[in-house]
Amino acid sequence: MTTPPAALTTIDATGRRKWVYPAAIHGQFMRWRKGIGYFVIAVFFVMPWIKIGGMQSILIEIPQRRFTIFGHLFWPQDVFYLVFLLVGLAMALFFFTALAGRVWCGWLCPQTVFMEEVFRKIEEWMEGGHLTRRRLDAAPWTLGKVARKVLKHALFLLFSALVSNTFLAYFVGTETLLTWMTRSPADHWTAFLFMVAILAAFYFDFAWFREQFCVVLCPYARFQAVLTDSHTIQVGYDLVRGEPRGKVGEAPGDCINCFKCVAVCPTGIDIRDGYQLECIGCARCIDACDEIMESVQRPKGLVRYDSLARLQGEKTAYLRPRVLIYSVLLVALVVAFFWGVGTRPLVALTVIRPPGDPYALLPDGRISNHFSLMLFNKAPDRRQFRINLDGPLSADLVTAANPVFLEGGEHRRIDVFVNVPRPEVNGGRAPIHFKITRIIQEEVPLTDYEATFLAPGP
Ligand code: SF4
Ligand code: SF4
Structure with missing residues (x-):
């Protein structure tokens, strides 16, 4: 049995990079990969322009600390749901890797998709097949070689610019991006430099770094073995x-x-x-x-998708403990995420006591407590809320404005006074419930918060 080489095949004995010139190949897997690759590219370019519920389908606004994912707005308070989402995505990667190896890398990863379906195609178009490219690189510089290289890199830069601008749209929104594109970079230096940095990174990666990204940089390749x-x-x-391999008629093996x-x-x-x-x-x-096997009239599948167990003559076990554990965890995380997002209140309430005396005695004999309600409308649109008190005390709520209008994403501090007849808090403290309802046609209960009402001791 042959063993893998001890050193990287793309690095020579002196540590220098060995440039890879992969030959073009056509076949059933390449047809499927091309279809999937074009789909991934289309999704990447189209997604920022799709609006769901009036909002960009995916928008990650870091300065505003909010994320929009398929019509749902998430705030830092919702990090809990995003953790489910991110851990769920990681679990999906674990599950599919346990089942089908690096199917993500070979079929869906943007690094592979952009490299094979765009940059490699441009290179083949400008410089020819793998042998012609190898000869061209080894040949002395001539006007023709310079022209080909300049044109190729100009197209690389053009596509990198398209990718970097689209990438930026996921962070600033398509409207802002279009505005910026029609204005001088001096109006938005930070964003412009961010875009240029991404463009340079893409260009460097696809024009030169290429397979080294997968081989030396990508962390996924490192832990796939486990x-x-x-x-x-x-x-x-x-x-x-x-095995044993050899020319047709000279060795019994099929290779x-x-x-x-x-x-x-x-x-x-x-x-x-x-x-x-x-x-x-x-x-x-x-x-x-498969193409070679066909030409020498031997069965296809000498190189194929299969398990190591089957390649060694055993049966493949699909339902293994790790596959089952990953799938159960994946389903649990997906259910938890969708249940959480579907049931989360679109208003957040925090109640604090401002500094100072914990209570005041009113002239009519009642006791008054001062609370500050931090109300946050997590929805994208303007909404009307009412603050209510919900027992057990027969309390009276006094505030400057109730109901309260909040714009989408607006936080507001609302000071309220709760006045309670003294006999109801003879023990020195009693729970009170603040309830927030949303007013549409009728009031819809959204959230509540239990606080403590303080009074002089017995
Ligand atoms: S599947 Fe692996 S070995 Fe085969 S061509 Fe792709 S990277 Fe190379
Ligand atoms: S393509 Fe097939 S036959 Fe040719 S060297 Fe590779 S494994 Fe052997």
């Missing part, structure tokens, strides 16, 4: 069928050692060396090998 096991479905080489699977690999590895950290599960080697 998420997978021998029953995980991954891209693998059938050693039993393929004819043509190196086509290596030639198409975007991370430059040989899948026959076993499962490796650099493998992003893109399935290019499957299509490449």
